[in-house]
Amino acid sequence: MKKHNFSAGPSILPQEVLLKASEAIIDFDNSGLSLIEISHRSKPFVDVMEKARALALELLGLEGKGYKALFLQGGASAQFLMVAMNLLEKRAGYLNTGAWSQKAISEAKLLDDIYEVASSEEANFNYIPKGFDIPENYDYFHCTSNNTIFGTQIKSFPNSPIPMVCDMSSDIFSRVLDFSKFDLIYAGAQKNMGPAGTTLVVVKEDILGKVSRKIPSIMDYKSHIKQGSMYNTPPVFAVYTSMLTLEWLKSVGGIAGIEKENEKKARLMYSEIDLNPLFKGFAMKEDRSHMNATFNLVNDNLKDTFETMLKEAGISGVNGHRSVGGYRASMYNALPIDSVKVLVEVMSELESKA
Numbered sequence: 242m243k244k245h246n247f248s249a250g251p252s253i254l255p256q257e258v259l260l261k262a263s264e265a266i267i268d269f270d271n272s273g274l275s276l277i278e279i280s281h282r283s284k285p286f287v288d289v290m291e292k293a294r295a296l297a298l299e300l301l302g303l304e305g306k307g308y309k310a311l312f313l314q315g316g317a318s319a320q321f322l323m324v325a326m327n328l329l330e331k332r333a334g335y336l337n338t339g340a341w342s343q344k345a346i347s348e349a350k351l352l353d354d355i356y357e358v359a360s361s362e363e364a365n366f367n368y369i370p371k372g373f374d375i376p377e378n379y380d381y382f383h384c385t386s387n388n389t390i391f392g393t394q395i396k397s398f399p400n401s402p403i404p405m406v407c408d409m410s411s412d413i414f415s416r417v418l419d420f421s422k423f424d425l426i427y428a429g430a431q432k433n434m435g436p437a438g439t440t441l442v443v444v445k446e447d448i449l450g451k452v453s454r455k456i457p458s459i460m461d462y463k464s465h466i467k468q469g470s471m472y473n474t475p476p477v478f479a480v481y482t483s484m485l486t487l488e489w490l491k492s493v494g495g496i497a498g499i500e501k502e503n504e505k506k507a508r509l510m511y512s513e514i515d516l517n518p519l520f521k522g523f524a525m526k527e528d529r530s531h532m533n534a535t536f537n538l539v540n541d542n543l544k545d546t547f548e549t550m551l552k553e554a555g556i557s558g559v560n561g562h563r564s565v566g567g568y569r570a571s572m573y574n575a576l577p578i579d580s581v582k583v584l585v586e587v588m589s590e591l592e593s594k595a
């Protein structure tokens with residue numbers, strides 16, 4: 242039986258996507274060939290790549306606005322460096338909201354000067370700093386929309402006077418935003434879009450080509466744009482499965498449709514965390530993530546009982562990250578609300594037992 246999959250990443254995908262993807266492994270579109278044994282330059286795969294790129298822009302509302310969508314490799318982690326290589330000339334401003342922001346900062350620092358516009362490190366990143374200034378003379382401003390490990394999420398983005406770059410790995414396509422406020426968005430596929438192996442990059446073309454350094458071709462967004470996201474052999478299975486997930490997302494009402502479901506799931510989850518005296522939420526209420534809910538048991542003596550109950554209910558993947566401890570329920574787009582209901586029932590059952 243399928244488990245209730247709260248894994249933080251790689252994470253749950255829609256069942257119908259898994260089914261179609263598995264069929265394509267054996268026989269892609271009745272071609273008598275597997276998706277993973279045909280040329281990436283063949284028309285059937287070029288069509289997949291073009292469809293995936295177009296759907297990404299369409300769902301984000303960025304069609305015809307000067308943006309290009311790319312499916313690259315190396316994970317969001319490669320983007321930490323690639324962003325800086327392509328955009329950093331003298332100095333950039335970074336918002337430090339946790340482990341992933343810190344990694345982005347340390348990679349960019351290898352190339353040039355990085356200034357932390359604000360940080361919540363003193364509180365183990367349980368909130369999002371607000372009211373900071375973004376200096377106008379910097380090359381760009383970088384932020385992380387959703388902090389997967391700590392369970393915080395930026396609810397209101399600044400009006401940046403300089404290009405705004407955002408790591409949206411763990412909440413892309415989950416809520417309605419004015420995506421045109423961003424000049425570059427990147428997201429590893431494995432949280433809300435597909436299997437591990439590809440990273441979506443959406444970049445406004447006119448911010449490119451402004452740095453003086455020589456950029457190696459594989460690190461240069463322009464070479465990937467020029468080659469239609471096929472500068473090198475793309476990860477065909479990851480791109481195809483991402484395309485299927487984007488089609489699924491469109492069929493359930495796009496981002497606006499899924500946002501409503503995500504809000505319902507988050508409300509259910511957080512109201513249990515707040516009402517049940519056995520649990521305590523980790524993140525500050527106003528910055529709580531709708532994707533990753535982090536919480537702890539008030540009394541660790543109940544740990545074994547709770548974890549046995551979770552297992553018996555078929556709940557998987559709720560262990561917290563080692564830097565926060567406790568529990569983390571990741572409620573990505575494909576997680577059905579029924580899974581959240583089962584988790585919440587287990588939590589309240591624990592209360593009635595204790």
Ligand SMILES: *Cc1c(COP(=O)(O)O)cnc(C)c1O
Pocket residue numbers: 250315316317318319341385387388389408409410411429430432
């Ligand atoms: C998971 C994650 C990453 C790392 O992604 P990789 O694809 O493993 O490099 C970066 N940023 C955020 C916000 C993440 O959640």
